[in-house]
Amino acid sequence: MFPAPEGVRGIGDDCAVIPRSDGVDTLVSTDLLTEGVHFLRHRIEPRELGWKAAAVNLSDIAAMGGKPVDTFLSLAIPKDCDEGFIAQMMEGYADASRHYGTPLLGGDTCASADALTLNVTVLGECPHGKALLRSAALPGDAIYVTGTLGDSAAGLKALLEALPETPLTQALIRRHYHPVPRIAEGQQIAACTKAGAAMDLSDGLASDLRHILKASGCGASIDLKALPLSPELLDFCREYGADPLELALCGGEDYELLFTLRPGCAPPLPCSCIGRITSGKQLIWEGSERDFKGFEHF
Amino acid sequence: MFPAPEGVRGIGDDCAVIPRSDGVDTLVSTDLLTEGVHFLRHRIEPRELGWKAAAVNLSDIAAMGGKPVDTFLSLAIPKDCDEGFIAQMMEGYADASRHYGTPLLGGDTCASADALTLNVTVLGECPHGKALLRSAALPGDAIYVTGTLGDSAAGLKALLEALPETPLTQALIRRHYHPVPRIAEGQQIAACTKAGAAMDLSDGLASDLRHILKASGCGASIDLKALPLSPELLDFCREYGADPLELALCGGEDYELLFTLRPGCAPPLPCSCIGRITSGKQLIWEGSERDFKGFEHF
Numbered sequence: 125m126f127p128a129p130e131g132v133r134g135i136g137d138d139c140a141v142i143p144r145s146d147g148v149d150t151l152v153s154t155d156l157l158t159e160g161v162h163f164l165r166h167r168i169e170p171r172e173l174g175w176k177a178a179a180v181n182l183s184d185i186a187a188m189g190g191k192p193v194d195t196f197l198s199l200a201i202p203k204d205c206d207e208g209f210i211a212q213m214m215e216g217y218a219d220a221s222r223h224y225g226t227p228l229l230g231g232d233t234c235a236s237a238d239a240l241t242l243n244v245t246v247l248g249e250c251p252h253g254k255a256l257l258r259s260a261a262l263p264g265d266a267i268y269v270t271g272t273l274g275d276s277a278a279g280l281k282a283l284l285e286a287l288p289e290t291p292l293t294q295a296l297i298r299r300h301y302h303p304v305p306r307i308a309e310g311q312q313i314a315a316c317t318k319a320g321a322a323m324d325l326s327d328g329l330a331s332d333l334r335h336i337l338k339a340s341g342c343g344a345s346i347d348l349k350a351l352p353l354s355p356e357l358l359d360f361c362r363e364y365g366a367d368p369l370e371l372a373l374c375g376g377e378d379y380e381l382l383f384t385l386r387p388g389c390a391p392p393l394p395c396s397c398i399g400r401i402t403s404g405k406q407l408i409w410e411g412s413e414r415d416f417k418g419f420e421h422f
Numbered sequence: 423m424f425p426a427p428e429g430v431r432g433i434g435d436d437c438a439v440i441p442r443s444d445g446v447d448t449l450v451s452t453d454l455l456t457e458g459v460h461f462l463r464h465r466i467e468p469r470e471l472g473w474k475a476a477a478v479n480l481s482d483i484a485a486m487g488g489k490p491v492d493t494f495l496s497l498a499i500p501k502d503c504d505e506g507f508i509a510q511m512m513e514g515y516a517d518a519s520r521h522y523g524t525p526l527l528g529g530d531t532c533a534s535a536d537a538l539t540l541n542v543t544v545l546g547e548c549p550h551g552k553a554l555l556r557s558a559a560l561p562g563d564a565i566y567v568t569g570t571l572g573d574s575a576a577g578l579k580a581l582l583e584a585l586p587e588t589p590l591t592q593a594l595i596r597r598h599y600h601p602v603p604r605i606a607e608g609q610q611i612a613a614c615t616k617a618g619a620a621m622d623l624s625d626g627l628a629s630d631l632r633h634i635l636k637a638s639g640c641g642a643s644i645d646l647k648a649l650p651l652s653p654e655l656l657d658f659c660r661e662y663g664a665d666p667l668e669l670a671l672c673g674g675e676d677y678e679l680l681f682t683l684r685p686g687c688a689p690p691l692p693c694s695c696i697g698r699i700t701s702g703k704q705l706i707w708e709g710s711e712r713d714f715k716g717f718e719h720f
Contacts, residue, residue, distance in 0.1 A: 125516045126526040132492075140527035142492065142545075146444035152528060154543055156496035160535030194430075194440065198454035198541050218423050228424040229431075229438035230450060236537065237458030243496050243530075243541035245452055247440075 133257070136339065138187040138323055139248065141255045149255055151248040153184035159239040167283060170209045172301035174216025177242045180326065182224055183305035183379045185248035187324035189256040189314025192226045192307065198243040200236035224307065256314050256322035256383065261340035263403035265320045265384035268395040270309050272354040273329060274368060275299035277375020278361070287364060295356050303379040312393045313383050320384030320401070330373040330416035332382055337407060346399035348411035373409075373416040431555070434637065436485040436621055437546065439553045447553055449546040451482035457537040465581060468507045470599035472514025475540045478624065480522055481603035481677045483546035485622035487554040487612025490605065492527045493519065496541040498534035522605065554612050554620035554681065559638035561701035563618045563682035566693040568607050570652040571627060572666060573597035575673020576659070585662060593654050601677040610691045611681050618682030618699070628671040628714035630680055635705060644697035646709035671707075671714040 128134030133141040139151040157177055159165045165173075178195060185192040197217065201210060221228050226246070279300030282293040306324070313319050321336045329346075337344055351372050361368045384401055385391060399410070409416060426432030431439040437449040455475055457463045463471075476493060483490040495515065499508060519526050524544070577598030580591040604622070611617050619634045627644075635642055649670050659666045682699055683689060697708070707714060 125512060126519065128527055129525055132525070132527065134525065134527040135529070140492070140494070142527065144442065144444060145446075146442060148443075150448075150545075152494060152543075152545065154494045154496050154528060154541070155530045156498050156532055156539070156541055158498045158532065158534055158539065161498070161533050194438075196438070196450060196452045196543060198452050200454050200456045200459070200539065214423060221424065227427055227430070227432065229426055229440065230433050230452060232453045232541075234454055234456065235459050236456055238536040239534065241454070241456065241498065241539055243452070243454055245450075245494060245543040247448075247450065 137258050138184040139190070143252055147252050148249045149252050151185055151188050151190040151250060151255060152245065153181055154243065154245040155181050155184070156241065156243045158241040165240050168301065170212035171216035174213035175220050175302060177244050178217050178220035179303045179305050180379060181244040181246040182220070182226065182307060183303065183324045185246055186305045186307045186310035187256065187322055187381060188250065189254065189310045189322065190248040190250040191311065192224060192246050192248040194227050194229045194247050195221065196245040197228055197231040199231065199233045200241040201233065202236045202238055202240055205240050224305070250314060254314050256310065256319060258321050258323050258336050258339035261321035261336050261342050261384045261401045262386070263342055263401050264387045265401040266387065266397050267344060267346070267384050267399045267401060268391055268397055269325070269329070269352060269380050269382050270306050270393070270395050271378070271380040272352045272357065273378055273380065274357050274372035274375050275354055276303065276377040277371040278357050278366065280375070281366065292356055292359055296360055300377060303377060305379060306381045309381055309393050313381065316385065316389065316392045318386040318389035320386060322381055322383035325378040325380045325382050327376045328374045329382065334407065336382065343402040343404035343406040344399055345402055345408040345410055348409055350396060350398045352396040369412070435556050436482040437488070439486070441550055445550050446547045447550050449483055449486050449488040449548060449553060450543065451479055452541065452543040453479050453482070454539065454541045456539040463538050466599065468510035469514035472511035473518045473600060475542050476515050476518035477601045477603050478677060479542040479544040480518070480524065480605060481601065481622045483544055484603045484605040484608035485554065485620055485679060486548065487552065487608045487620065488546040488548040489609065490522060490524045490544050490546040492525050492545050494543040495526055495529040497529065497531045498539040499531065500534045500536055500538055503538050522603070548612060552612050554608065554617060556619050556621050556634050556637035559619035559634050559640050559682045559699045560684070561640055561699050562685045563699040564685065564695050565642060565644070565682050565697045565699060566689055566695055567623070567627070567650060567678050567680050568604050568691070568693050569676070569678040570650045570655065571676050571678065572655045572670035572673050573652050574601065574675040575669040576655050576664065579664065590654060590657055594658060598675060601675060603677060604679045607679055607691050611679065614683065614687065614690050616684040616687035618684060620679055620681035623676040623678045623680050625674045626672045627680065632705065634680065641700040641702040641704040642697055643700055643706040643708055646707055648694060648696045650694040667710070
């Protein structure tokens with residue numbers, strides 16, 4: 125129903141890619157966060173909610189290797205949400221805006237019958253034709269991720285199960301509430317002439333990798349022993365009897381980058397090689413008999 | 423908290439205005455529509471809801487004299503909203519997209535705990551420095567509106583009071599559900615070297631004119647006898663005992679353009695002169711002792 129015009133990439137990637145006449149491609153991403161689905165209003169610090177709303181959108185620009193430029197925020201505010209909450213939430217949003225140099229240029233504020241709802245639109249840019257796409261993986265590519273996986277999911281588990289507040293659980297909860305968009309990393313990948321596909325990890329590797337495989341028409345083999353797991357995640361799993369693989373593969377909201385590079389290319393940034401793209405359609409988890417699925421929001 | 427960078431117009435107008443290096447200004451508008459506040463899901467045809475969500479955003483680009491280029495849609499869908507409703511709503515959105523040549527290039531779809539919520543972002547453009555602003559009215563300017571005022575408010579009244587379905591009420595209800603963004607008209611105004619301020623009428627003339635007066639630091643005198651009222655509105659008011667001035671000034675969602683032209687400039691399009699900008703800060707309603715306020719959503 126919604127064909128994109130010639131030369132424009134519309135629905136199906138982390139951002140739309142719109143060529144301009146000045147040799148720059150405009151990148152656009154939009155994401156809606158609503159109470160009871162993406163966050164629990166009475167369990168999140170408002171300042172963290174504001175940060176997170178901005179950060180997860182900036183992460184979509186990072187996923188394309190772009191530079192985020194400016195943002196737009198729509199807010200639907202229920203009657204029982206006080207001004208102090210909104211003011212602190214906007215402080216968190218402003219923290220992210222300042223930190224990443226992405227001014228808030230507009231938006232909309234209205235009443236909500238029930239749920240606090242935020243919609244963020246981010247505009248970014250990259251040199252024409254240089255955006256990293258989900259569809260650009262080729263058989264033989266090595267598969268990488270930045271950072272570590274599963275920390276955010278462990279933090280969410282600590283929150284939902286009201287586990288004791290310790291330095292360990294607090295560090296993981298912070299990973300859940302305070303995602304760091306990998307903007308510089310995305311640009312480093314995009315600048316690499318041997319880059320393949322890329323996206324950001326919002327729904328868990330098991331789910332997100334499938335998007336790349338589908339868009340690229342490939343399969344993959346993932347070495348489970350190579351997954352980057354933080355010492356905090358491993359401590360947490362020992363202490364609370366959780367499965368690190370489950371958290372790392374099926375937990376969401378890491379906002380790390382998942383990307384591929386052509387064979388023999390040295391990665392231009394610190395990252396972990398976790399497998400390779402194959403010519404079949406299968407996704408193989410080396411080291412386990414299990415299959416893994418992605419993350420479901422509340 | 424949110425300063426715009428040098429040369430960029432951020433919060434405070436119908437759109438943000440962002441200069442590019444190719445001599446074009448990008449215009450961005452974003453609006454959130456949520457059930458129970460902006461529409462009643464069980465009282466609106468889904469196809470009309472889809473049209474309206476697109477049209478009211480395109481109207482913001484029209485208000486700046488710009489050309490809308492593409493759109494982005496976020497949807498939060500409650501469990502009790504069936505696929506048929508969403509499919510028809512998307513048909514209405516696609517109708518508007520085709521009609522105005524503004525492809526849908528991306529978005530987000532998620533669950534909602536309660537209310538059906540749509541957020542539309544529209545990108546548009548205009549030649550550098552040519553966007554029509556709310557702040558550009560000067561004392562002595564003549565004040566104009568396109569079309570007729572109050573029809574949408576009469577249609578809403580017919581809906582909310584479940585008035586009998588007649589050709590008259592149906593025509594007015596259609597004006598409420600099927601707003602027509604004044605895109606060509608906005609561009610004609612922007613092309614006029616003697617154009618002043620402009621905005622679209624979403625909350626009623628009594629409310630929206632005050633935004634222009636505040637942004638421009640002026641007052642105005644409005645000739646109530648000069649307000650363009652449709653024969654349908656007058657018939658409706660006679661039949662159902664409503665006040666046409668109340669509907670025309672305080673009713674919302676006409677999506678006509680309100681604009682000013684420097685003295686002695688012939689308007690470049692069909693429109694009605696309804697008053698003039700004055701150097702005081704007062705808003706005077708010539709022909710009435712009453713004051714008029716704007717429209718409140720549900």
